[in-house]
Amino acid sequence: MTHAAFSRRTLMRGGLAAGLLTVPGVRHVAYAAGGAGGQDRTLVVVFLRGGADTLNLVAPADDPDYVAARAPDMRVSTGGAGAGLPIAQRLAPAVDFRLHPEAAPLADLYTARHLTIIPATGIPDGTRSHFVAQDLMERGVAAEADLSRTPTGWAARWTAAPGPGGAGPLAVAAASSTPAALAGDGAALAVNGLQYGLAPPGGPRTAAVLQALHANDPTPYGRAGRAALDGLARVDARLPRAQPGGPVEPYAAEGGAVYEDTEAGRGLLTVARLLKMDMGVRLAWVDVGGWDTHENQPPRFAAAVRQLSRALAAFHADTSRFHGSLAVVVMTEFGRRLRSNRSQGTDHGHAGTMLVLGGGVDGGMLGRWPGLATAQLDRGVDLAVTTDYRAVLSAVMGPAAARSVFPGYGGGPLPGLWG
Helix, strand or coil: CCHHHHHHHHHHHHCHHHHHCCCCCCCCCCCCCCCCCCCCCEEEEEEECCCCCHHHCEEECCCHHHHHHCCHHHCCECCCCCECEECCCCCCCCCCEEECCCCHHHHHHHHCCCEEEEEEEECCCCCCCHHHHHHHHHHCCCCHHHHHHCCCCHHHHHHCCCCCCCCCCCEEECCCCCCHHHCCCCCCEECCCCCCCCCCCCCHHHHHHHHHHHHCCCCHHHHHHHHHHHHHHHHHHHCCECCCCCCECCCCCCCCCCCCCCHHHHHHHHHHHHHHCCCCCCEEEEEECCCCCCCCHHHHHHHHHHHHHHHHHHHHHHCHHHHHHEEEEEEECCCECCCCCCCCCCCECCCEEEEEECCCECCEECCCCCCCCHHHCECCCECCCCEEHHHHHHHHHCHHHHHHHCCCCCCCCCCCCEC
């Protein structure tokens, strides 16, 4: 069950949906429900839905097992017109790791040491189900048996502690609904764009009706409704308008940044705008789909990598004044098989790759590269997980916060991530 489905059903039962979701134009706003934690950075999570083939994003291009397992158009090559982009690294000096040729903006960030790459990351549980793997990662656990005992998401547990940014919508999803990672955060907002504002379409009268509907409701639904309405009002009030009630002025990105009209571009533009509104945003979540490439992978994957890379580079340039306290984590629920299939695609695998982007990271490649020989693979077919995804997130949050966010996880943070 997705968090979006949970929210709709439970909020409908509690009456919140009757007050808000029936109002035209407010369908893109979703709410979660109550949470505990502690930390200091602003974290932006870019989640690649579908299980990205990260062996084709950051590739051991000259590994003989990699070359043997994939047709030329299913892998990153070391030569020719479409050769991958070489990256200097000390993690596995004997391996020629290269970025996908459409990832040139990421190569520039890597060279400037603003991007750290952690290969062979993931969940210890070897599930190949998208839904189970995403749920495990978003609730911050490692085994399916833990899901029923973990009603809240790790991001909600992290944002529950008072932060340095003051009051405001501390957690925001730049999407039409909040992810399971924010389940339990009653003040979390789903904001699918700011260009038209966030005021209820009916104006002050509609806002007054909705406020009255939830004013004396002591249930979690009432509290969530009030928090959501307050958050929406605060965000909307800070959007620049030439005159009260007028259209929202266009967003002007900084640093020469150009956001393309893609899912990643639109989501990260929304996050950048919210950060600059000084709302105390502690965590922002951006979903990017289209990574489930069972067939016809080469053109689809190239387009996805190009769009993601350009969006991340634009966001990095646009938010330069926040780099000291901002971290962008790119993750996916699992990687894909080493060997490509007969449909010019790849099937669900195990380990993937995480990226961490920010002014404070030390750059390079971290973790442990397990190798691709059959004996080194998970179950003989998949890249093995050598770094738990929670180790990377713990390094971003800080060890103290991570202990409360990931109960039962004793692996500690990934060392060396920050300079």
